Amino acid sequence: MKLKIKRPQLIKRRAKKAGEPPGTLVYVGEKKVEKVRISYIDYDEQNFQEKEISKIEECFPFKATPTVTWINIDGLHEVEIIEKLGTQFEVHPLILEDILHTEQRPKYEDFDKYIFIVLQMLSFNEELGAVESEQVSLILGANFVISFQERMGDVFEPIRDRIRNAKGRIRKMGPDYLAYALIDAIVDSYFAILEKIGEKIELMEEELVSNPTEKTLQQIHNMKREMISLRRSVWPLREVISGVQRSESSVIKELTEIYLRDVYDHTIQIIDTIESFRDMVSGMLDIYLSSISNKMNAVMKVLTIIATIFIPLTFVAGIYGMNFKYMPELDWRWGYGAVWLVMIVVAGIMMVYFRRKKWF
DSSP states (O other), X not given: OOOOOOOOOSSOOOOOOTTOOXXXXXXXXXXXXXSOEEEEEEEOSSOEEEEEESOGGGGGGGGGXXXXXXXXXXXXOOHHHHHHHHHHTXXXXXXXXXXXXXXXXXXXXXXXXXXXEEEEEEEEETTTTEEEEEEEEEEEOSSEEEEEESSSOOSOHHHHHHHHTTXXXXXXXXXXXXXXXXXXXXXXXXXXXXXXXXXXXXXXXXXXXXXXXXXXXHHHHHHHHHHHHHHHHHTTHHHHHHHHHHOOOTTSOHHHXXXXXXXXXXXXXXXXXXXXXXXXXXXXXXXXXXXXXXXXXXXXXXXXXXXXXXXXXXXXXXXXXXXXXXXXXXXXXXXXXXXXXXXXXHHHHXXXXXXXXXXX
């Protein structure tokens, strides 16, 4: 199976709002959906409702309800929606600015009434054979969780099914457990991404050993860049999970901290795997150079053996190619055949000698 390699972009160029004061809401990123989709899930242990809405104002009454509400927004280019939501739920303008700047480093910020978390949700593009990232922002409040995504499609569908079907303890727990479940889903999806990357590395290693080409070298460089991008997305996640786990905020209950420790362990495993992959990819360049050198040495050995065999034959041919009148063998009837016999015997002896030395 051959995979096309998409060259990852280490530094993504974005338009910047130069000169604007802090907290000015300007969407900085690519428009990945035509229309913003807003949906909510409101639930407790006995009741549940789910709806996709057209106006953000329909979510405002849930701020004061005792139930748990999960508001999800797919698409960030309509700044008015983000601004209205932030005003109603009393979110700081700088937080809204970070939500709209889609190249944020994964981070965690603790406020009095809510917690703000930025993560990178990764997906594997089968057609391109490359990892794609998307910023996911979470706001965890006393009775709500608000998630912001750049485009439709995520790894949260199993969580939605658990809420709909009242599976597990999610309907019995608060919004902090819901936030944990969302983070856990993102982290668990990294394992599937790493499996795909592991398969790509195995294919590249096989190609390196069997038949390395210039295309293989380009794939190695692209993979190195991809691993740098992946490490940049995942490495800060350890600090984020650790910060949420140690948080003294009232929105994080003691019971949820146990589950956060489990996510932290998964994060450490992912980081260790990424570091192992980075070492493997770094060593691939040495393998490539060694393979190319071995191929060149094999070619040179064959050419050297051929040249060595023909050296004495050339010597014999050179002697009988001299234009002297009186040479003993010139008038001999069997001279031509004898010369051929001598050259064949010499070549045969040399080939037997080379084979016994295991030079070829």
